[in-house]
Amino acid sequence: MSFFNEPQGAAILKHGILKRYLPLYATKVGSVAGEVLYLDCYAGPGLYGDGSDGSPALALATADALAGYRGKAFLHGHLIEKDRDSVEELRELLEDRGAASWEVHHGRAEAHVPRILATLDPSVPMFAFIDPFGLPIPFEMVAQIMRRSGVWIGGGVRIGAATEVLMNFSKSGINRVGGQLTGAGTDPRWLRARDTMVDRLDAALGGQWWHDIWRSGDHDRVDRIRKDYAERLRKAAGAHWAYFDIGVSDKWQGPATYQLLLFTQHEDGVWGFHECLSSAYEDYRAYCHHAEGMLDLEPLAERELKWVQHIEENVERLLATERPFKPVHYLEEVFGDAFGEAREKHLRKALKNLHSRGKLSMNLKGRRLGELTLKP
Ligand SMILES: C[S@@+](CC[C@H](N)C(=O)[O-])C[C@H]1O[C@@H](n2cnc3c(N)ncnc32)[C@H](O)[C@@H]1O
Numbered sequence: 068m069s070f071f072n073e074p075q076g077a078a079i080l081k082h083g084i085l086k087r088y089l090p091l092y093a094t095k096v097g098s099v100a101g102e103v104l105y106l107d108c109y110a111g112p113g114l115y116g117d118g119s120d121g122s123p124a125l126a127l128a129t130a131d132a133l134a135g136y137r138g139k140a141f142l143h144g145h146l147i148e149k150d151r152d153s154v155e156e157l158r159e160l161l162e163d164r165g166a167a168s169w170e171v172h173h174g175r176a177e178a179h180v181p182r183i184l185a186t187l188d189p190s191v192p193m194f195a196f197i198d199p200f201g202l203p204i205p206f207e208m209v210a211q212i213m214r215r216s217g218v219w220i221g222g223g224v225r226i227g228a229a230t231e232v233l234m235n236f237s238k239s240g241i242n243r244v245g246g247q248l249t250g251a252g253t254d255p256r257w258l259r260a261r262d263t264m265v266d267r268l269d270a271a272l273g274g275q276w277w278h279d280i281w282r283s284g285d286h287d288r289v290d291r292i293r294k295d296y297a298e299r300l301r302k303a304a305g306a307h308w309a310y311f312d313i314g315v316s317d318k319w320q321g322p323a324t325y326q327l328l329l330f331t332q333h334e335d336g337v338w339g340f341h342e343c344l345s346s347a348y349e350d351y352r353a354y355c356h357h358a359e360g361m362l363d364l365e366p367l368a369e370r371e372l373k374w375v376q377h378i379e380e381n382v383e384r385l386l387a388t389e390r391p392f393k394p395v396h397y398l399e400e401v402f403g404d405a406f407g408e409a410r411e412k413h414l415r416k417a418l419k420n421l422h423s424r425g426k427l428s429m430n431l432k433g434r435r436l437g438e439l440t441l442k443p
Contacts, residue, residue: 071115071153073117091343097133103191103193104194108147109148111123113127113160143168147175149174193215193228200237206272213300216230231329231336236293236296238326240271273296273303308332310328310329311341313327341406344407348408373405374405375409379420379421382417382421383421390443418441
C-alpha cells in the first residue's frame with residue numbers, strides 16, 4: 068500500500084497539530100507583519116488517495132480561512148517536492164484552490180531551500196514544515212531558517228522575522244545509518260556506501276558528535292542523539308528558543324514512529340502549541356480506538372476529572388516553593404502526566420479549586436492563563 072493512500076495514525080496526529088497550530092501562528096505573527104510564509108520542504112502530493120488533506124492542503128485551508136480576515140495573499144506557500152507525480156498533483160491542487168501565487172519547487176529540498184531563503188523578504192514571518200521520510204535537510208540549513216528570526220534588540224523590537232520550525236525527526240534514519248557506522252564489513256564497495264550514508268547523517272545532524280553516543284550502545288542512544296540535536300540547533304540558531312519534542316505513533320500507546328519537534332521563540336507559541344496538541348491528541352485517540360476496534364474505556368469526562376485533580380496537586384506543589392511562577396515556563400511540571408492531553412480549561416478549573424480551598428488568592432476572571440504569573 069502506498070504511503071499516500073490514506074493517512075495512518077501518526078499522520079492523523081501530525082496533521083491534527085499542523086491544522087490547528089498554523090492558523091494560530093499565522094494570525095498571531097501576521098497581525099503585525101501583514102503577510103506570512105509557509106515553507107513545506109517535503110510537501111508530498113497535497114492530498115491522500117482517499118481525499119484526506121496532506122500538509123499542503125491543510126496550509127491552503129489555513130490560507131482560505133485567513134483570507135477573509137486579512138486578504139488572499141496573507142499566507143503564501145512555497146512547496147518543495149522531489150517526486151514528479153506528486154509535483155503534478157500539487158500543481159493541480161493549487162489550481163483547484165485558486166492559489167496560483169503559491170510556488171511549487173520540483174527537486175530536492177537541500178537544493179531549493181538556500182535559494183528560496185535568499186529570494187524571500189527577510190522581514191516576513193515564516194513557518195517551516197520539515198517532514199521527510201528519512202533524514203531532514205542539513206543541520207546548517209535548518210539553523211539558517213531559524214536564524215531568520217534575528218535578534219531582539221530590547222523594547223520589544225526585533226531585527227528579523229518571527230520564524231518557527233516544525234520537524235519530523237525519524238528514528239529509523241539514525242538506526243539505519245548508525246548500524247552501518249558500527250558494521251564490521253570490509254568490502255570496499257560497502258565501505259564507500261557506508262561512508263556516503265554516514266556523511267549524509269553527519270550533515271543532517273551537524274557533525275560527527277553523534278558517533279560516540281551511537282557507539283556507547285546505550286538503549287536510549289537515539290533519544291540522546293535527538294535531544295542533543297535539538298539543543299545544538301537551539302544554540303546554532305543564536306537566540307532564545309524553546310522546543311517541544313513529541314512522540315508520534317501509528318498505534319494507540321505504541322512505540323513512537325517518529326518525533327515531532329517544534330521550535331518557537333515566543334511564549335504564545337509555547338502555550339498555543341500545547342493547546343493545539345491537546346485537541347489534536349483527543350482526535351487522534353478517537354481515530355486510534357476506532358481504527359484498532361477498541362472501546363474507549365475511559366471517557367473524556369472521567370479523564371478530565373483526573374487531569375484537573377492532578378494539575379491541582381502539581382500547582383499546589385509549585386506554589387509551596389513560595390516563588391511566583393508563570394505556568395507557561397513550567398508546562399511539564401504544571402500538567403505533569405496530563406502534558407499534551409489537558410489544556411488551559413483544565414488548568415483554569417484546577418486554579419479555581421485551589422482558590423476555593425484558600426491556596427490561591429488571585430482573581431482569575433478574564434485573565435489569559437498563558438500570560439499569568441501565579442503567586443502563592
Ligand atoms: C512524509 S512525506 C511528506 C508528507 C507531507 N508533508 C504531508 O504531511 O502530507 C515525504 C515527501 O518527501 C518527498 N521527498 C523525499 N526526498 C525528498 C527531498 N530530498 N526533497 C524534497 N522532497 C523529498 C517524498 O517524495 C514524499 O512525498
